[in-house]
Amino acid sequence: MTVNELAHKSVQYRRNILKYIVGANAGHTGGSLSCIDILNVLYNNVLNISPETVKSPDRDRYIQSKGHTVEALYVVLADQGFFPESDLETLCRYKSHYIGHPTKKISGIEQNTGSLGHGLSLSVGTAISAKLDEKPFRVFTLLGDGELPEGSNWEAALLAAQYKLDNLCAIVDKNGLQITAPTAEVCGTDPLDKKFEAFGWAVREVDGHDFTQLIDAFDALPFEPGKPSVIIANTVKGKGVSYMENQLKWHHGVPNREQYEQALVELSE
Numbered sequence: 001m002t003v004n005e006l007a008h009k010s011v012q013y014r015r016n017i018l019k020y021i022v023g024a025n026a027g028h029t030g031g032s033l034s035c036i037d038i039l040n041v042l043y044n045n046v047l048n049i050s051p052e053t054v055k056s057p058d059r060d061r062y063i064q065s066k067g068h069t070v071e072a073l074y075v076v077l078a079d080q081g082f083f084p085e086s087d088l089e090t091l092c093r094y095k096s097h098y099i100g101h102p103t104k105k106i107s108g109i110e111q112n113t114g115s116l117g118h119g120l121s122l123s124v125g126t127a128i129s130a131k132l133d134e135k136p137f138r139v140f141t142l143l144g145d146g147e148l149p150e151g152s153n154w155e156a157a158l159l160a161a162q163y164k165l166d167n168l169c170a171i172v173d174k175n176g177l178q179i180t181a182p183t184a185e186v187c188g189t190d191p192l193d194k195k196f197e198a199f200g201w202a203v204r205e206v207d208g209h210d211f212t213q214l215i216d217a218f219d220a221l222p223f224e225p226g227k228p229s230v231i232i233a234n235t236v237k238g239k240g241v242s243y244m245e246n247q248l249k250w251h252h253g254v255p256n257r258e259q260y261e262q263a264l265v266e267l268s269e
């Protein structure tokens with residue numbers, strides 16, 4: 001897709017994220033809005049996944065480690081045709097499979113995630129399997145900056161370099177906030193680029209809302225042969241809705257009717 005087409009998609013995706021979170025009266029609003037442009041580029045321009053190839057052993061794998069922002073993933077998967085969008089009207093309802101974290105019961109979702117700090121390990125294992133089986137697929141995982149201090153991430157990062165997993169790309173949705181506070185005040189990870197480099201990764205830093213920068217980064221994979229790649233995407237939590245941007249309370253805040261209508265005005269084209 002062109003940058004203009006992607007921008008158009010992101011407006012629709014943001015409106016849908018809010019629509020279904022409001023409908024469910026639950027959800028992770030701020031983080032879904034911070035990562036949606038990344039998911040947009042991944043699913044529309046990068047991944048070779050479709051409803052037709054969802055079972056193909058050669059499909060690319062996307063594993064969303066920050067599972068709690070599953071609403072962003074749901075609206076993109078619905079748009080791609082993995083399931084009818086009307087399914088999302090059951091979000092968080094009794095007996096619905098569309099719960100607040102990804103599960104493999106949903107078409108297009110590779111792994112159950114959202115116990116934080118697990119997605120990178122799962123991705124490393126999957127990337128190793130591709131190497132062992134001499135498969136051409138690539139593995140992408142989205143990490144939150146709030147989950148990065150989990151020790152399992154850094155064990156996985158070491159192994160990824162050890163096994164020269166240049167078929168692996170991690171993207172960090174670096175919005176600077178987590179549930180209770182700014183990440184820097186909880187357990188800071190800066191300078192993040194230097195840390196990943198020291199662990200043997202090739203690093204690129206982008207504006208996570210700039211489609212050209214995201215496309216260029218994904219096009220350049222792997223950044224160095226024989227090394228895993230990480231894209232540090234600087235993002236804004238709550239991006240696109242003025243009163244949500246960089247506001248801690250919107251980690252899992254649900255807009256009331258008036259707030260929702262204001263958001264839709266701001267997200268009109």
Ligand SMILES: [Mg+2]
Pocket residue numbers: 144145146173174175176177178183
């Ligand atoms: Mg965060």
